Amino acid sequence: MKIIHCSDLHLDSKMERKLSLTKSSERRNELLNNFQRLISFAKENDVKAILISGDLFDSNSARVSTKNVLKSEISANSEITFFYVCGNHDDNFNIFEDDCPDNFIVFDDKLSSFKIGNINISGLNLTKDNINSFYENLVFSENYKNILMLHGDVFSNAQSNLYIDLKKLKNKNIDYLALGHIHMSSMDKIDDRGVYCYPGCLEGRGFDECGEKGFMLLEVEQTISYEFIKFAQREFIKKEIDVTNLYTIEDYKLNLENIFKNLNEKDFVRIIFIGTKDEDCNGFANILENFYKDKFYYFEIVDNSNVKFNISKYMEEETSLKAEFLKLVFQDENLSEEDKNKIANVGLQALKGDDIIL
Ligand SMILES: [Mn+2]
Numbered sequence: 132m133k134i135i136h137c138s139d140l141h142l143d144s145k146m147e148r149k150l151s152l153t154k155s156s157e158r159r160n161e162l163l164n165n166f167q168r169l170i171s172f173a174k175e176n177d178v179k180a181i182l183i184s185g186d187l188f189d190s191n192s193a194r195v196s197t198k199n200v201l202k203s204e205i206s207a208n209s210e211i212t213f214f215y216v217c218g219n220h221d222d223n224f225n226i227f228e229d230d231c232p233d234n235f236i237v238f239d240d241k242l243s244s245f246k247i248g249n250i251n252i253s254g255l256n257l258t259k260d261n262i263n264s265f266y267e268n269l270v271f272s273e274n275y276k277n278i279l280m281l282h283g284d285v286f287s288n289a290q291s292n293l294y295i296d297l298k299k300l301k302n303k304n305i306d307y308l309a310l311g312h313i314h315m316s317s318m319d320k321i322d323d324r325g326v327y328c329y330p331g332c333l334e335g336r337g338f339d340e341c342g343e344k345g346f347m348l349l350e351v352e353q354t355i356s357y358e359f360i361k362f363a364q365r366e367f368i369k370k371e372i373d374v375t376n377l378y379t380i381e382d383y384k385l386n387l388e389n390i391f392k393n394l395n396e397k398d399f400v401r402i403i404f405i406g407t408k409d410e411d412c413n414g415f416a417n418i419l420e421n422f423y424k425d426k427f428y429y430f431e432i433v434d435n436s437n438v439k440f441n442i443s444k445y446m447e448e449e450t451s452l453k454a455e456f457l458k459l460v461f462q463d464e465n466l467s468e469e470d471k472n473k474i475a476n477v478g479l480q481a482l483k484g485d486d487i488i489l
Contacts, residue, residue, distance in 0.1 A: 132248060133178040134278070137169065137346035138311030139332040141220065143197050144189035146336060150429060161364050163197055165333050168362070169346070170204055173211050176348070180252065181211055184311025184330075185218025185282030187226070198226065206232040214238070214245070216254045218282045218311055219293060238280065242268045246275070250351050254280035254309075259292055266296070271304040276351050277325075282311040285327060297321055306355055314340050316347075316359060328357070335367040338401050342366065365428055367399045374436050375406035383415050387423065399429040404436040407472070413438060437476045453479065 142162055146155040173181060188197075205213055213235045215226075227235065236245065238254040240261055245252045251272070255265060262283075271277040283295040293312060300308065301322040308327035316331035330347045332340060345362035349355055370390050377383050387402065394400055404416060416434035424430050442461045445454040460466070460474050 132180075132250060132351050133176060134250075134349040134351060135169065135173055135178050135181045135346055136184065136307075136309045136328065136330050136349060137181065137333055138184035138282075138309075138330050139186040139218065139314055140166065140183070140334075141186055141189040141332065141336065142166070142201075143193050144336055149431070154429070158365075162334055162336075163200060165362070165364065166201060167204055169333070170208055170211065172360075172362075174208065178348070179211065180247065181213050182252070182278070182280055182309045183213065183215045184280050184309050185216050186220045186311060187215065187218070189220055191220075193226070202227055202230070202232060205235050209234050212236065212245075212247075214252055214254060214280060216280045216282050216311070217256045249274075249276055250278065251275040252278045252280070257281060257283050257293060257295075262292060262294065266299040269300070269303050269305075273304045275304075276306050276355060277304050278307045278309055278349075278351075279305050280309045280311075284312055285310065286313065297327065300325075300327075307349065307357075315342070316345075318357075326357075330359070334363045334365070335399075338367050338369055338399070340367055341369055365398050366395070367401075368394060369401045369403060370394075371403045371405050373406040374404045374408045374412065377412065378409055380412075380415055380418065383412070383419055384422075387419065391423075391426065394427070396426060397428050400427045400431075402430075402432045404432065404434045406436050407439045408436045410438050410441050437472060438479070439472060440475055453482065456482070 140162065143159065144162065146158045150158065169181065172178070211234065215236065216238045226237070231237065238256055240256045240258045242253055242255045242265065253271070255261070257265065269279070281295060283293040284291055285295045285297050287294050305321060305325040307325060308321060310327055310329045313329045314332040316329055318326055318328040321327055328347055330345070332344055333346060335341065335344050343361045343363070343366065345360045348358045348360050372386050372390070374383070377386065390402070416432045420430065420432040440457060440461070442457060445457045456478055457475055460471050460478065463471070466474070
């Protein structure tokens with residue numbers, strides 16, 4: 132039997148803050164559209180169950196229109212059973228109120244289990260009251276393929292209110308721990324029998340969620356096999372360029388276009404300049420960002436490079452605050468060349484009123 136494990140759809144979520152209003156709303160629709168695409172994939176591949184490990188919504192309030200789309204999609208596909216554990220973003224959220232489709236199963240804060248053939252699908256919502264004690268209720272028969280759904284964090288520590296202690300899940304006959312909460316996909320062993328898996332979010336929402344996004348497709352027979360299915364409609368991509376040896380705008384363009392060859396125009400792209408640039412190249416980031424802004428769905432350049440000052444130019448100058456400041460720094464014999472440049476960069480940022488990143 133085939134099962135989809137997905138998580139962290141964060142429907143109706145806020146979008147990348149610099150996106151235009153039109154693109155923000157387009158992007159919100161893409162997120163919702165993913166749910167419909169997921170169901171189409173399930174139908175085409177004869178998937179019988181879709182496990183959603185929390186954060187289906189971004190908050191405890193969702194648009195009526197979003198709920199209605201979900202409800203009608205779920206109801207129209209009664210051959211698929213949906214299993215849902217709440218996330219920390221949508222806990223205490225009764226999604227469909229009193230009108231929940233029969234094939235949408237919502238777990239509560241006590242362990243419940245559902246058997247389909249030789250598969251036992253269990254889950255519970257983690258709360259501050261059960262987070263330390265839920266382990267003792269996990270009793271699974273070794274004769275079933277046991278899938279447990281939880282929304283929590285196996286990487287944090289006991290202080291976190293969503294901490295899941297993997298050591299306490301050993302030797303409990305768990306075959307597949309279907310997790311949600313961490314937005315990057317990862318998978319590892321629990322013990323000799325089972326694995327845990329975060330499929331990651333279904334679609335990135337910002338540059339803190341870069342890379343391939345999708346879900347896990349499980350095939351459960353006598354053993355469980357799994358495959359990550361790349362599914363996101365757009366990816367967030369960050370690339371660095373060291374601008375230290377670039378001197379003209381053509382040099383910059385050449386480097387950018389080299390990177391662009393491997394990128395897709397439908398994606399969100401952030402280029403980060405690093406290294407030390409010639410002072411004459413100071414405005415290039417802005418010029419190039421404008422020049423290439425329509426090449427991708429979203430494009431930006433973040434210039435984190437330092438400026439290498441042509442100090443002789445300022446020695447002659449007497450009237451500007453910038454020249455006075457640079458002279459003061461570069462004539463200080465107690466400073467190394469590296470420190471002079473660092474101080475000059477930070478100081479000039481401060482003079483411009485920019486935020487200073489040290
Ligand atoms: Mn989440």
